[in-house]
Amino acid sequence: MRKYKGYIFDMDGVLYRGDTLIPGAVETLEALRRRGSRLVFVSNNSTRSREDYAERIAELGLPIAEEEIIPATYATARYLAERHAEARVFVVGALGLIKELLEAGLRLVAEPERADILVTGSDPAINYQKLSQATALLLAGKPWVTTNLDRLHPAEDRIIPGAGAVVGALQYVTRRAPDVVVGKPSGHIVEQALSKLGLAREECLIVGDIIESDILAGKNAGIDTALVLTGVVGREEVERSEIKPDYVLESITELGE
Amino acid sequence: MRKYKGYIFDMDGVLYRGDTLIPGAVETLEALRRRGSRLVFVSNNSTRSREDYAERIAELGLPIAEEEIIPATYATARYLAERHAEARVFVVGALGLIKELLEAGLRLVAEPERADILVTGSDPAINYQKLSQATALLLAGKPWVTTNLDRLHPAEDRIIPGAGAVVGALQYVTRRAPDVVVGKPSGHIVEQALSKLGLAREECLIVGDIIESDILAGKNAGIDTALVLTGVVGREEVERSEIKPDYVLESITELGE
Numbered sequence: 224m225r226k227y228k229g230y231i232f233d234m235d236g237v238l239y240r241g242d243t244l245i246p247g248a249v250e251t252l253e254a255l256r257r258r259g260s261r262l263v264f265v266s267n268n269s270t271r272s273r274e275d276y277a278e279r280i281a282e283l284g285l286p287i288a289e290e291e292i293i294p295a296t297y298a299t300a301r302y303l304a305e306r307h308a309e310a311r312v313f314v315v316g317a318l319g320l321i322k323e324l325l326e327a328g329l330r331l332v333a334e335p336e337r338a339d340i341l342v343t344g345s346d347p348a349i350n351y352q353k354l355s356q357a358t359a360l361l362l363a364g365k366p367w368v369t370t371n372l373d374r375l376h377p378a379e380d381r382i383i384p385g386a387g388a389v390v391g392a393l394q395y396v397t398r399r400a401p402d403v404v405v406g407k408p409s410g411h412i413v414e415q416a417l418s419k420l421g422l423a424r425e426e427c428l429i430v431g432d433i434i435e436s437d438i439l440a441g442k443n444a445g446i447d448t449a450l451v452l453t454g455v456v457g458r459e460e461v462e463r464s465e466i467k468p469d470y471v472l473e474s475i476t477e478l479g480e
Numbered sequence: 481m482r483k484y485k486g487y488i489f490d491m492d493g494v495l496y497r498g499d500t501l502i503p504g505a506v507e508t509l510e511a512l513r514r515r516g517s518r519l520v521f522v523s524n525n526s527t528r529s530r531e532d533y534a535e536r537i538a539e540l541g542l543p544i545a546e547e548e549i550i551p552a553t554y555a556t557a558r559y560l561a562e563r564h565a566e567a568r569v570f571v572v573g574a575l576g577l578i579k580e581l582l583e584a585g586l587r588l589v590a591e592p593e594r595a596d597i598l599v600t601g602s603d604p605a606i607n608y609q610k611l612s613q614a615t616a617l618l619l620a621g622k623p624w625v626t627t628n629l630d631r632l633h634p635a636e637d638r639i640i641p642g643a644g645a646v647v648g649a650l651q652y653v654t655r656r657a658p659d660v661v662v663g664k665p666s667g668h669i670v671e672q673a674l675s676k677l678g679l680a681r682e683e684c685l686i687v688g689d690i691i692e693s694d695i696l697a698g699k700n701a702g703i704d705t706a707l708v709l710t711g712v713v714g715r716e717e718v719e720r721s722e723i724k725p726d727y728v729l730e731s732i733t734e735l736g737e
Contacts, residue, residue: 354641354645358640375653382616383615384653395647
């Protein structure tokens, strides 16, 4: 396959599954770096800050620096800092998201009536009061930015709701949809990755394991796409899907060959 | 207008608004009773048991007996007792719903993996764990019964999310919809009211203030419908709506004239 100057990697299902590395992942990243390729890593995770994420990546033994990682928490904070730097923000989300928003210099408020904008993400401490406060903001017409729309995430021994639980609740009761989705399949997070790579669109490839997330995000951003079969999707599913990746790879190792 | 043998009343917006009685409501109910009409009162409330509701009705000074009230909590318990008496039930809902389910002899379980059926309602104590447990049940294909789908409710000084917040969250993440809706606009709660009245369908009228809830429920159950303008809907909205009530009344008092 073609050699690209820049690679945007999804992580879970591409580099590791749960706590287990995909065989050859470390060697492939090293081979790509030796070849002079630039790498960046994106994730729809909306509960961990970039620092939290880097710690997990280091524990797994992957040769990735904190500055190369763009989780949806960080991407959302960057998006807001660039476009709504003065906004007072009401957050329904996890500590990792709050840390990134504060780190980006945004002003968070605890009282929804003082907020200019609503930011949502997956929230392990979601409750009726937060949903009521967010509902009030949305009924008052305030803009709504969400880290992502993920419906479900695999956890140790089961499947748990993602940011979609918060989005779904608010969407149902207010009949509004988020105004901005930062994470995949939206192109926003890919744009941030491209800007980090500093390369032209046609020189970059996005590599992921979920068609409706990673591959669609690549298509939305107008870059080449590669699906790996080490994650949640099998070859039959690729054939059934209307969204066709440019490459289908057994595993990330095919990139280094 | 025609005199009916049986009347099914919605309560909020028809008999009272917040803590204030609609002028003439008490006298109208008394006049209908003197005329020999049978009355029953239905509500989509999914947080109060019938007993809780009767207490509130008594405080307002309305001449209504506990046995004449069918809140969605009670209606859901009756529905399950008639069709799933042996089922082990996992509830995401308020204390009022739990009380009715227990009162109906249903077996509630705290562990979702032991449950046969999921029951949802508005839940002031909703949290991530409950949403995760309900998600697991739905992904395992278990049946889903909900008290109602109400999006929003008026509270003292603001509008708060209804059972739709729970339904919306679960629907979004699981891509399933409730298998059974008991409250309005479903016909189930109206069927229970009709069975309580013991009258033929054509002898009964449903009276409510919300087109998509009360009037639609009446149409779904095949009975005559009357919209009162003392609630949330004005005459212009009636004219715009495709759902046409048989009668449009300024207030409940027109029934007693």
